[in-house]
Amino acid sequence: MDTTTSPTGEPAHVPVLLERVLALLGPALGERPDRAAVAVDATLGLGGHAEALLAAHPHLTLVGLDRDQDALARSRDRLAPYASRVHLVHAVYDRMPEVLDELGLPAVDGVLFDLGVSSMQLDVAGRGFAYAQDAPLDMRMDQSTGITAAEVVNGYAVPDLARVLREFGEERFALRIAQAIERERRAAPLHSTAQLAEIVRSAIPAATRRHGGHPAKRTFQALRIEVNGELDAVRNAIPAALDALAVGGRIVVLAYQSLEDRIVKRAIARLAVDSTPPDLPVPLPGAGPELRVLANGSGPSADEVGTNPRAASVRLRAAERIKAGA
Known part of the structure; x- marks a missing residue:
């Protein structure tokens, strides 16, 4: 999202909570001996988060999804210096499993969702948002x-x-x-x-x-x-993204209204608890939590809102996969 303009008069994209997103995803995206790390930006938008992730991790492969073809075109230009490490796909984020399968990527190390309407969509009057x-x-x-x-x-x-x-x-x-x-x-x-x-x-x-x-x-x-169809897409996409995470992989979700945030909270919570039936005296083997919660609905700081007023309503949730799924 953005609040300023560039020297050319075009909106200058200010990614929401950028430093926190980088800090939360960073430990999962470092170089590894067996393969390059893979991240999915499920809501690519104008590519601000994606660009920062690619710059911070020189061996990272990034898959960027967006249903907005104008956003994809702009991000393609922005991410041109990293073209050899980027796959941009015109798709709603609930198609992530299909996209990853087509790319031959069985698991990923990081997933980012920046939900809701984008700055570009809000700022271009003709879109009607x-x-x-x-x-x-x-x-x-x-x-x-x-x-x-x-x-x-x-x-x-x-x-x-x-x-x-x-x-x-x-x-x-x-x-x-x-x-x-x-x-x-x-x-x-x-x-x-x-x-x-x-x-x-x-x-x-x-x-x-x-x-x-x-x-x-x-x-x-x-x-x-x-x-x-935003809520249905979120209901399908968040569990699919959690399933796609490799052990040690991380997910970060930015939500701007309570309906989406509630869906994200419940999807993470289901995998962040021991699944042993409550009437059993000892935990069942393998029933421990699959996720570790890293951020549980935290909001922006005053400085972050000052930099980008559109971040005022954001709630950030993040988790790390600590055990393979059942």
């Missing part, structure tokens, strides 16, 4: 496939739309907002982010609008998650 900029209601991370936010807003029945806003945006006024959208779309379909943001603002009681930031932020989050 930001309620503060007027744009078409798109919100697709991969603009080559899938439904748009406009199709959700105009096509979902009121109960279904309210469910999306309530479950994915944790929006208290989900039904009121869905009903307000229904009234407006009867006259004409909704196509503008500014139009939607105003409908949401008007549907929320005035007293509530005075607190908690922009009144449309939860609605926009919910629509983005629905359009991109």
Whole structure:
């Protein structure tokens, strides 16, 4: 994510919690006698974390995944000096097992997830992710496939739309907002982010609008998650990434909202405890934890938020595989 601009006027990418990510993954990515270490950046974005990992580990092979073809193109340019050690793949991160199989990589030493919408997607107005900029209601991370936010807003029945806003945006006024959208779309379909943001603002009681930031932020989050199937992808991808870790390998996950963070927390916790049934007097052989927790939902420091305000909501979780999976 970014908060500054480069000398050319382009956004200058500031990777979130970069030093902590490097410190947590570093012990797993050093040179080894039998093979080069392999890391997966499952959410490549603009390549800031990937570039730093490649620079810090001269023998590292990196696999970068992203569903956004524009992001892949930009990262390909950025990572050109390391091209011989990089595999960039157009894929959602829940396809990681398939990608690793195609590359002939049975296990990896590090995995990084930087979940949610990227800075590039937020900053390019035409993508429709930001309620503060007027744009078409798109919100697709991969603009080559899938439904748009406009199709959700105009096509979902009121109960279904309210469910999306309530479950994915944790929006208290989900039904009121869905009903307000229904009234407006009867006259004409909704196509503008500014139009939607105003409908949401008007549907929320005035007293509530005075607190908690922009009144449309939860609605926009919910629509983005629905359009991109984000929670299903996270549910599938985190266990698959943990399974792919070699013993001594590490995973780091940056999550920016509670729904994703909860999925990550539970997936790690399941493998970080002894699986012996509680009624047995002694631990079963081989039932010990497969993971050691390294970071358990820590947030950013004040300095990190000062450098990159978009890091304010991040929660970092990390774990190391200490035993082969069953």
